[in-house]
Amino acid sequence: MEYDKIFILHQNIVHFPHIITSADATQVPFSFCLELSVRSVAEDRLGLEKEREKRGMDFLQWKAFPILVLLASFLVFYFRTSSKPSNSECSLLPHDHFWIHSKRIVTLEGVISGAVEIRGGNIGSIVKDKDQHDKVLKGHVVDYGEAVVMPGLVDVHAHLDEPGRAEWEGFYTGTRAAAAGGVTTLIDMPLNSFPSTVSEETLRLKVEAAKDKLYVDVGFWGGLVPDNAFNKSALEGLLKAGVLGLKSFMCPSGINDFPMTNASHIKEALSTLADYDRPLLVHSEIQLDFDSTSELKDGLDDPWSYSTYLKTRPPSWEEAAIKELLSIIQDKRTSGHQWAHLHIVHLSDASASLDLIKGAKSSGARLSVETCPHYLAFSAENIPDRDTRFKCAPPIRDAANNQKLWEALMDGHIDMLSSDHSPSVPELKLFDEGDFLRAWGGISSLQFVLPVTWSSGQKYGITLNQLASWWCERPAKLAGQELKGTIMSGKHADLVVWEPDADFVIDESYSIYHKHPHISAYVGSKLSGKVLATFVRGNLVYSDGKHAPTACGVPILAK
Ligand SMILES: NC(=O)NC(NC(N)=O)C(=O)[O-]
Numbered sequence: 228m229e230y231d232k233i234f235i236l237h238q239n240i241v242h243f244p245h246i247i248t249s250a251d252a253t254q255v256p257f258s259f260c261l262e263l264s265v266r267s268v269a270e271d272r273l274g275l276e277k278e279r280e281k282r283g284m285d286f287l288q289w290k291a292f293p294i295l296v297l298l299a300s301f302l303v304f305y306f307r308t309s310s311k312p313s314n315s316e317c318s319l320l321p322h323d324h325f326w327i328h329s330k331r332i333v334t335l336e337g338v339i340s341g342a343v344e345i346r347g348g349n350i351g352s353i354v355k356d357k358d359q360h361d362k363v364l365k366g367h368v369v370d371y372g373e374a375v376v377m378p379g380l381v382d383v384h385a386h387l388d389e390p391g392r393a394e395w396e397g398f399y400t401g402t403r404a405a406a407a408g409g410v411t412t413l414i415d416m417p418l419n420s421f422p423s424t425v426s427e428e429t430l431r432l433k434v435e436a437a438k439d440k441l442y443v444d445v446g447f448w449g450g451l452v453p454d455n456a457f458n459k460s461a462l463e464g465l466l467k468a469g470v471l472g473l474k475s476f477m478c479p480s481g482i483n484d485f486p487m488t489n490a491s492h493i494k495e496a497l498s499t500l501a502d503y504d505r506p507l508l509v510h511s512e513i514q515l516d517f518d519s520t521s522e523l524k525d526g527l528d529d530p531w532s533y534s535t536y537l538k539t540r541p542p543s544w545e546e547a548a549i550k551e552l553l554s555i556i557q558d559k560r561t562s563g564h565q566w567a568h569l570h571i572v573h574l575s576d577a578s579a580s581l582d583l584i585k586g587a588k589s590s591g592a593r594l595s596v597e598t599c600p601h602y603l604a605f606s607a608e609n610i611p612d613r614d615t616r617f618k619c620a621p622p623i624r625d626a627a628n629n630q631k632l633w634e635a636l637m638d639g640h641i642d643m644l645s646s647d648h649s650p651s652v653p654e655l656k657l658f659d660e661g662d663f664l665r666a667w668g669g670i671s672s673l674q675f676v677l678p679v680t681w682s683s684g685q686k687y688g689i690t691l692n693q694l695a696s697w698w699c700e701r702p703a704k705l706a707g708q709e710l711k712g713t714i715m716s717g718k719h720a721d722l723v724v725w726e727p728d729a730d731f732v733i734d735e736s737y738s739i740y741h742k743h744p745h746i747s748a749y750v751g752s753k754l755s756g757k758v759l760a761t762f763v764r765g766n767l768v769y770s771d772g773k774h775a776p777t778a779c780g781v782p783i784l785a786k
């Protein structure tokens with residue numbers, strides 16, 4: 228058979244073999260498929276000469292064919308890898324395939340000098356400089372020099388308060404602050420928004436409220452409350468709708484539609500959660516009665532001192548709650564039932580409560596615990612009178628406790644860190660009165676958790692790998708996000724680039740993206756560790772004080 232023409236067709240290269248414009252090239256999909264369409268030629272030829280000429284042409288075409296194919300493949304590959312992503316508004320970097328080079332990349336195998344390949348939002352490969360010899364990285368390379376490239380932080384405890392209390396914080400402001408702080412994933416708490424996220428329907432409201440406002444990826448914890456605890460189908464509805472796990476309080480939460488749970492509610496939830504392999508997170512404080520002879524009575528005359536507030540929420544409250552939780556999971560284990568993973572949020576007491584946790588872990592309980600940067604960075608003795616920015620529950624305890632918390636973290640007894648970013652409107656902090664007993668609790672911190680942890684951990688010699696394990700790898704596991712939290716090929720390209728040695732002061736001129744910048748307890752602090760850039764699934768969402776034009780984070784729903 229003979230051919231007079233060869234057409235190279237591709238569904239998107241409509242003008243081929245004309246010059247491909249970059250606009251066309253953005254349309255070229257990954258699954259490039261080359262098809263040959265051939266047309267046969269009639270046998271009748273006009274004359275011998277023409278016939279010879281034709282044969283000569285055919286011969287040339289057959290010779291040229293492999294070259295054409297090669298050229299076509301090259302063009303498609305080139306434009307696919309170097310062109311803008313379809314929504315270039317999502318990123319400050321107009322590339323879909325590029326390399327990030329740094330002398331300090333934090334991987335599970337240690338800190339390496341090399342380059343991370345980003346392709347289509349995922350990590351393609353990681354190349355060590357020493358293995359690269361004189362090979363040149365192909366494509367766009369962003370060289371961050373000595374700056375640290377680490378997995379983006381996964382904050383499993385943040386209150387974004389939308390819908391219903393968007394005046395406290397919101398998806399837009401909260402996730403812009405997260406991006407500026409190197410947090411690439413956060414999991415929103417089910418309370419402080421209104422309504423609380425306690426049903427399939429209220430989760431839907433959350434997801435709707437988040438639409439087009441997310442600068443980072445956001446998952447959701449559902450609320451475990453007395454109303455849904457014994458209603459298996461309601462709880463299952465919430466889990467099937469996509470919450471990553473449940474969260475409950477063992478003391479009043481301060482939020483009307485989020486009442487506290489008791490041991491029997493928790494037991495029920497642990498069974499249901501076991502079927503879905505999702506965790507239960509618990510605010511572990513139980514309100515105990517005060518003995519009337521305690522020093523508390525006198526202290527209450529001075530509501531402007533943090534030490535008074537501290538006495539109202541003693542470590543025994545945390546201890547009582549944790550004791551109860553451990554007896555629940557102990558019962559479950561001895562009864563041979565399946566039980567879900569239990570996670571204790573924001574541990575503050577590094578004495579009896581921590582000892583209980585250590586004991587349970589060593590006997591094999593499915594248990595993890597987080598603490599927060601404010602418990603590591605501050606001590607009660609140093610909190611100024613009337614400064615209600617520091618009020619939170621459980622409270623920040625004394626310097627000796629602070630040191631013990633650090634030791635527990637360093638020794639691996641505390642598994643991870645979270646922000647517990649829990650802002651409110653400034654009026655509720657009662658700054659004029661400075662009354663610790665009446666002011667709303669909750670510390671505003673999301674944008675600063677990385678430099679705060681790094682700065683206060685210097686004294687203890689923390690390493691970059693420890694930081695990545697506390698802030699990225701372990702929290703991602705807790706939230707069931709196996710594509711996040713590590714720099715590894717195939718994972719999401721969620722990265723923070725930061726400069727550990729750069730010092731800065733959070734003063735009036737510092738750009739804070741929280742809804743209410745000045746209520747943060749860190750305003751006025753001098754910190755080390757400046758975030759230079761943040762990538763979420765390959766999009767450069769924050770760089771050098773600027774955010775990408777469009778919010779392209781996504782809601783994360785469990786399947
Ligand atoms: N309603 C809240 O935001 N509570 C939070 N408040 C704090 N931690 O002070 C919390 O996580 O318990």
Ligand SMILES: [Zn+2]
Nearest residue numbers: 510572573620
């Ligand atoms: Zn709490």
Ligand SMILES: [Zn+2]
Nearest residue numbers: 384416647649
């Ligand atoms: Zn909280």
